[in-house]
Amino acid sequence: MITWIRIALRNLMKNARRSLITILAIALGFGSVTLFAGFTEYMYSGNRDVAIYGRGGGHLTVFKKGFLEKGRLDPARYLITPEEIQAVREIVQGNPHVLLVSPQLHISGLLSNGKISTIFLGRGIVPSELKLFLEQMRTRVNPKFMKELEQSGSGMMDKEYSVTVSSGLARLLELKLGSDAVAMASTIDGQMNLLDVEVAKIIDAGVESINDKFMEVPFRFAQNLVDTDGADRLAVLLEDLAYTAPVRDMLKKAFVQRGLDLEVKTWEQMSGWYRRVKGLFDVIFAFLFLIVFIIVTMSVVNTMSMAVFERTREIGTLRALGFKRRGVQWLFAFESALLGILGSVGGFVLSCIGIFLVYVIEPTWIPPGMTRGVPIDIKFVPEAMVLCFFFLLALCLIASFIPARRAARANIVDALGHV
Amino acid sequence: MALIEINSVTKDYLLGQTVVHALRGITLEIKEGEFIAIWGPSGSGKTTLLNLVGAIDEPTSGQVRFEGQVLSTFTDDQRSELRNRSIGFIFQGFNLVPVLSALENVMLPLQIRGLSGKEAFGRAMDRLEQVGLSDYSNNRPDKLSGGQQQRVSIARALVTNPLLVIADEPTANLDSDTAMKILGLMRLLNSEERTTFVFSTHDQRLLSNVDRLVRLEDGLVSNEEKGQ
Numbered sequence: 129m130i131t132w133i134r135i136a137l138r139n140l141m142k143n144a145r146r147s148l149i150t151i152l153a154i155a156l157g158f159g160s161v162t163l164f165a166g167f168t169e170y171m172y173s174g175n176r177d178v179a180i181y182g183r184g185g186g187h188l189t190v191f192k193k194g195f196l197e198k199g200r201l202d203p204a205r206y207l208i209t210p211e212e213i214q215a216v217r218e219i220v221q222g223n224p225h226v227l228l229v230s231p232q233l234h235i236s237g238l239l240s241n242g243k244i245s246t247i248f249l250g251r252g253i254v255p256s257e258l259k260l261f262l263e264q265m266r267t268r269v270n271p272k273f274m275k276e277l278e279q280s281g282s283g284m285m286d287k288e289y290s291v292t293v294s295s296g297l298a299r300l301l302e303l304k305l306g307s308d309a310v311a312m313a314s315t316i317d318g319q320m321n322l323l324d325v326e327v328a329k330i331i332d333a334g335v336e337s338i339n340d341k342f343m344e345v346p347f348r349f350a351q352n353l354v355d356t357d358g359a360d361r362l363a364v365l366l367e368d369l370a371y372t373a374p375v376r377d378m379l380k381k382a383f384v385q386r387g388l389d390l391e392v393k394t395w396e397q398m399s400g401w402y403r404r405v406k407g408l409f410d411v412i413f414a415f416l417f418l419i420v421f422i423i424v425t426m427s428v429v430n431t432m433s434m435a436v437f438e439r440t441r442e443i444g445t446l447r448a449l450g451f452k453r454r455g456v457q458w459l460f461a462f463e464s465a466l467l468g469i470l471g472s473v474g475g476f477v478l479s480c481i482g483i484f485l486v487y488v489i490e491p492t493w494i495p496p497g498m499t500r501g502v503p504i505d506i507k508f509v510p511e512a513m514v515l516c517f518f519f520l521l522a523l524c525l526i527a528s529f530i531p532a533r534r535a536a537r538a539n540i541v542d543a544l545g546h547v
Numbered sequence: 548m549a550l551i552e553i554n555s556v557t558k559d560y561l562l563g564q565t566v567v568h569a570l571r572g573i574t575l576e577i578k579e580g581e582f583i584a585i586w587g588p589s590g591s592g593k594t595t596l597l598n599l600v601g602a603i604d605e606p607t608s609g610q611v612r613f614e615g616q617v618l619s620t621f622t623d624d625q626r627s628e629l630r631n632r633s634i635g636f637i638f639q640g641f642n643l644v645p646v647l648s649a650l651e652n653v654m655l656p657l658q659i660r661g662l663s664g665k666e667a668f669g670r671a672m673d674r675l676e677q678v679g680l681s682d683y684s685n686n687r688p689d690k691l692s693g694g695q696q697q698r699v700s701i702a703r704a705l706v707t708n709p710l711l712v713i714a715d716e717p718t719a720n721l722d723s724d725t726a727m728k729i730l731g732l733m734r735l736l737n738s739e740e741r742t743t744f745v746f747s748t749h750d751q752r753l754l755s756n757v758d759r760l761v762r763l764e765d766g767l768v769s770n771e772e773k774g775q
Contacts, residue, residue, distance in 0.1 A: 131655070131664070134651075135646060139646055141646075441640075441642065442644055445636075445638070445642040446655075446659075448601070448630060448636045449636065449659055449703075450656060450660065451627065452624050452628075453623060453624075455659070540604070541598050541604045
């Protein structure tokens, strides 16, 4: 075996320039695929974290059955009652993977500074629970970026009427920290209700379309404003993403057993944005992969075809000495595999350099619909690297198959007479 | 029983639209330990005959038997095994693997057979020593003269202790002096080890020291005579 690897390696070295070009093509392919895989992983995880922690949606969200379809038309009917909230808490009690069941109430209405009124979209959340979501978010997001989003204010809505407003909304109503305003909304019975608020924190909502409307209010405040003791959803925060499906299944089963008229959705089902981003990047990734596939295949086929052509006489000699056909195929397979291995090693180095440069330079970009630049990150994804390595190795072997087969099946006499 | 029996062998080639009759019905026996020269003008069928005897080609009709076994009944793998086990080749152009050293070239047939590196190394070194090239064992072919390369080729052909060595114009690319030395070496190995040598040449100066001369003309044996 060592002899054949030695022959393969020396033949690659003999045609150093050609081998180097092929190795570089493979390395660039490996580097670009793994770097892009690292970037998409960053995009996916970033969007996932925003969906789970940033928007406070949790890994799972529990709704009254039918809320997502008809909740807006008949909110009173589709709110989760305090008894149901208690029942869900009892179900998850003792499950070590569930960190929190957070009742939330999304509201909308008008916010007024006394002179001007504008629409707001609010989320009512228990302040201590919001803190837990934010803590989880901080461990996952670039701290500099997180600090930029949390523009000002100590953060906690420590009074029942303390609210967090988005920077666009604050600008529209000329609100500052400590400013008072009036929130107006219709109760679930259709009556108008007004409550005073005090701005405790100003944040950048991140998304352009809601940065001039978003408001975060204490859960109790939201309940008072719409005059209910219920919640429209329960965000379930888990210890780890991996428990999403098992806990969802457990909840579904328990809801049926207890006769609760509730349904549960995963964060992915709830985040249309994530699905769209993933869909887009999956297509780009597939396209890039196809280009790499073509370049690597063509390079290896070209290199191996040239090698077979140039070494036809050598193949004839080896066959005359007793080398079997499959031996010839293996010989070229070794060469091709070596190209794949060396190219992948080169690609790994390129990938590491790319990741390091991004880490050092910290470039930013403004994604469509966002209010500010988002730091670009490239994750080191070992699974992608291993997969890419085996894929390229297999590709090299497949690409060498036809030339190697031609070599193996060559007539020995013709091969020996090849000039 | 003869080592090689060739019965009414013909070999046709298709050259474009034309059928070339390279061998037109040859019958010949080669006994173990013989040192035979196949000679004749260019195009007489010498190389074609050696290819058939060496199991790297198949006749159009007729039979070639090796130790009584009909070669045309062998599968490709069986023929490969036969060549590796029982036949050594010496080529006109030496045909050494350029990326391997002299020693590695000689080790090659043994490693094809699956011998360990250590065993192959010992046997290859012995053969290199026998052909007087032990000092050049690490040289690659491009660092050896034509004569040295052919001696490596002889060592490679003999390293498996084959029953038969086939040499197709082994001295054609060498000067007269070196050619005589190479032939002398082959003859020595033949007499010392009783290895059968069949070689082709059209150089009459090399024919003085052989057991038997087989002259081919137009694909037929035109004359067979004992050597001097």
